[in-house]
Amino acid sequence: MQVGVDYYPEHWDPALWAQDALAMKSAGISLVRLAEFAWSRLEPTEGRFDFTWLDEAISLFHAQNIKVVIGTPTAAPPRWLVEQYPDVLPVNHQQQRVYPGVRCHRCYNSPSLRQCAQRIIEQLTQHYADHPAVIGWQTDNEIVANDCHCEHCRRAFTTWLQRKYGALSNLNHQWGTVVWSGEYGSWSQVTTPLGGSPYQNPSLLLDFCRFTSDSAADFNRFQAELIRQYCPDHFITHNLWGYPVVGDYYDLFASMDFAAVDYYPSTDLQHDEKANIYHGALTLDLTRGVKRRNFWVMEQLSGTPGCWHPMSRAPFPGMIRAYAWQSISRGADVVVNFRWRTARVGAEQFWHGLLDHHGHPGRRLREFSQFSQEVARLAEVIDGTQLHNDVAILFSHQQLNAFTVQPQCDGFNYFNNVKQLHRVLVQQGIGIDVINWLERIDDYKIVIAPYLFLENATVVATLERFVTAGGIVVLTTRSGVKHDNNVCQPDDLPGLLSRLAGVRVAEYDPVGHDRQQIRLGAEMVGCSQWCDIVEPTTATILGCYASDYFSGQAAVTVNAFGKGQVYYIGTVLDDRGYQRFFAPIIRACAIEFCPDLPRDVELSIRSDQDKRVLFVLNLSKENKTVALTEYSRYDAFTGEPVAGELLLAPFDVRILIEPRQ
Template sequence: MNKHANEVQVGVVYYPEHWDASLWEEDARLMKETGVRVVRLAEFAWSRMESSSGVYHFEWLDQAIDLFHKYNIRVVLCTPTNTPPRWLTELRPDILPRNADGSITHPGVRGHRCYNSEPLQFYGLRIIEKMTQRYGGHPAVIGWQTDNEYWMIDCHCDACSDKFREWVKRKYGTLEALNREWGTVVWSGEYSGWSQVGVPYGGSRHQNPSYLLDFARFQWDCIEEFQRSQIDVIRRNCPHHFVTHNFHTYPQRLNLYQTGADLDFASFDYYPNTSPDKQSTGPYSGALALDVTRGIKRRNFWIMEQLSGSPGCWFPTWRAPYPGFIRAFAWQAIAKGADTIVHFRWRTAVMGAEQFWHGLIDPSNIPGRRFAEFAEFCGEVNALSGKLQGTAPKHEAAILLSHEQLEALRIQPQVEGMDYYENVKDFHRALTKLGIGCDVIEWTQPLDGYKIVVAPSLYLLSEEIAASLERFAAAGGTVIVTNRSGVKHMNNQAAMLPLPGLLAKCTGIRVEEYDPIGLDSHRVVNAAGHSFMVSQWCDIISLEGAEAIAWYDEDFYSGVPAVTVNSFGQGRVYYLGTHPEEAYLQELFTKEAEAHGIQMFPGLPEGVQVALRSGESAAYLFVMNLSRQPHQITLPASCHSVLYDKKRQETLSLEPYGIDILELPALV
């Protein structure tokens, strides 16, 4: 992997094909003066590189890359398969995806390609072969982005149907096993021949949930295979370059972890919402998205597109970024483990669908307030790059995230108002407001090194995962399990066990009945007599070794345990039979963080976040006011600000969107 992949640096997305070549050198010169170190090129430029089948035009791209090299700006190239050119879709219309209703996704937008299309594979790999051979040895090129913003297409074309049938054959072997594992006897859906197996035409949400979950798993495998074929070409021709992909817009039905497995590191396209009415939630949703991205590879990552101005195109334009907003949220990404921040885009487009997705410079081509803020950020990052290089977030709390749970609960929503990812947000927000650093990791990953693990709604559950959580708790860890856990086997069929199924032993409880209260709210009371509001779901719990620590305070189950804790080996397992408000979660997390000696920053003002990046010689505490109000926070001791090169006393004042970075001794 290229040595520049791990540098802390700032870049921009640039489209030389959109601008007259007379502008290129002035743009490159201004980038250099501003402190830009890297540009991303060519993700949508297939038609400009190959105007018709086998007719290539790389001279313009040669010129652009050579120009950036002249100004010592590094280049990340993209495989262009997100936008097959019109000559190709005319030549091979079977590249285009077919929707569940039989309609075709036509050219003119982007992403108009089926991952399983053999023509796309042939022509796509051919252009990638040409690009990698041509630029594999260019000194400016350091890495590659695959495609652009993968998502689940749910293609129902003949190629997908045939491939899905073969996938099902490999997984189940016999029709008898398939009928058993999908439960097809319901509604007389049994298969008597393999020719009857295909994609779920029609798109009805009433189709077999085991079948639909497997169709999602099939698509995950197809995207992995599609990307791997591209990565194989890149690694063969560019062995010293890194490979990444720009994930986007969480939650994604796409399995991030499976798609990320072959990458050197993950990337994310980060567009925090600029609207004033989003300021109480946006910074926390953003913090979760950044932690999710870091968890894809469990290492530092890149931001491949960072907000530079108001987004707008096919939707009404957002509010202008408040002064300091662009800089603050870019620093938030670095604080959470981003090593490179690539802003989208250098100049706002003057043509095409993204004309009002504002970049750093407006179409007037006169740099303004946003550009000045970006230049300030570039200078700060370049000044601190050497200190921050080699540092990374290191946490003792983790939330388990599962795309299989996400998809299964999408297929069969449990109750109005219950959303798997939104619940993950609630747990993560409570931890973030306490200043407790948290990893978000794939639910099957090892738990070594953690002290607290939150496992929301393990609706699908295997014996392996249950055993992993038991081992973690027995060794002294704290596990927090929530309602709707242990409901089903991994084939999406209900487990004939009392809830929480395979977790009954470690939780020490049994769910006798449940009340899906949805958008209604109920009240629980804890041992100290304090009341808290809860929503979504109420498990009616009987104790089988656990201790009740909160009880329902109304309805026919008033006085019944709502939250329990069970001593298990040297650790503890909590069970949340309902979804408590934030105040309750903060109280629970505070108690467990204190018990485990986990560093906290309780009492953070609304919108203020802290994050720690640690290295061998020092640690850096990022203190970020991601709000429009000034705030003060109390530090554990006086510290040296490496951002402003001055000593900070124990009380730190931050203006709206103010940032500081404090140097601490290296963590053991």
């Protein structure tokens, strides 16, 4: 376990560096990330390198036994590079260059960018390969799939399509370009989706999403290969920035040793729409699922956010510590806070760090120091522990992009609907892995496979094997609708999943915000967005609609398949509906859960062969009381036995050790 900060020596008078390094050491910091935006200082003019300032800063940290992660600076091409090689700039769908003014102004397919990036990465890695303070590298910064339409991207996209479809006639057939006279007569007519209209051929739009995602992943792989050539003993990671995004994080991180995330949970717990890309526990569970192993937080909340939106509220007392422990509870082995000093220059002057503009220690630094001291005390206990959950949710960037290309109805949002499923289970204390929909699932008891809009025969076969062996699968509406090429399949819904689910969808109604009712067992629950009118073939009805013209028709079913069961939810239930639906399934699988867990309290368990470490977090401004199941456990900080109810103050954190029997 380590605690660190992000630091920008190039922004500050060198006279402050030694003072900052000493203060960091006193605060319990053992790691810093440096230089990810410093290309113009590292290479002031083309081919002329100056690492003396970075050498000095790293030496000061090394003297305090603080380790260093260096970021490759490719997210911020310097002015000289843009001036001399304008092809590095992206081109928008109106064929206009996107000029710098902020960061990330680069096209991944630009030969000039690759050439200049290779040079700076080779210089950096050779220079620091043997430095005792440097332990690893972060590639670039928050890579996303560029919507670039330059000539390099057009040619690369054409090559990508030729590899996928072979003959142009096959592309025309697979995309259905006969619609609106969209047929291509030669490869020269194939372009990126120019003009920006969302109503272009949906197969073109989805394949362009895939291409841009692949371009980003290839740029990341290109950097990783260079770093490994010169620094084979250093780790390599990247910092993803949240969900949802176009790029496929599973592909992006294939070349990385482990995943890292930038995590800024909302500081306005009720109304902060500005922070809606950071989805609390879901962001952390998604990050852990990228490599299916523990991860790092490369940027963690330290103060009031503000730059890309008006400033949010200041973190409530205890929030910085609680959310840092939340990251650890869900698999983070290292937490790096952004940032040490709040910037006095540039666009992020109001994205607050641990120290305000005046640089004097205050409440936030004291709270951070408490957290770092606690991590030091418990490092030996937590090191080597991991999460071992019985429930998985399958997540797919392919489905996300397909739903974005063609929205289904008012209020229907793939990511938000996955978030709801995740939230309902977290609110009952259930541990969940969120993993790539294409990966193995043998280790779970329950697999939730929501909204499999695009059919995938391999995924269907994986689910069938899992259920045949005794697993439980939960399927949802809007499954099996399309082939992989984003055209509708001609069979009854849910397509290839029909045999597994034991149902056919006779009709559907995109009800949107028009809320409906379902009788689920003895209880009435709500639903909205979409209503499949389900006809069982081999399944048993669990719930029927109790409203509108489809009242009395099946909505929720279960099908016996092999040794397991498959549930089909033909609509989007409300929270109470999902709670009512999942409770008997969770009980039947003997999975630990806490149906009476107070709102905004989270439970998470990391374990090894000797013990379980239970984290109980109150992520609210109110006092909470938690009744835990009977178990032999003691407080990790005091060593005192813990039994019965826990009383939690606002943003309180309790860490309990449960020895293996």
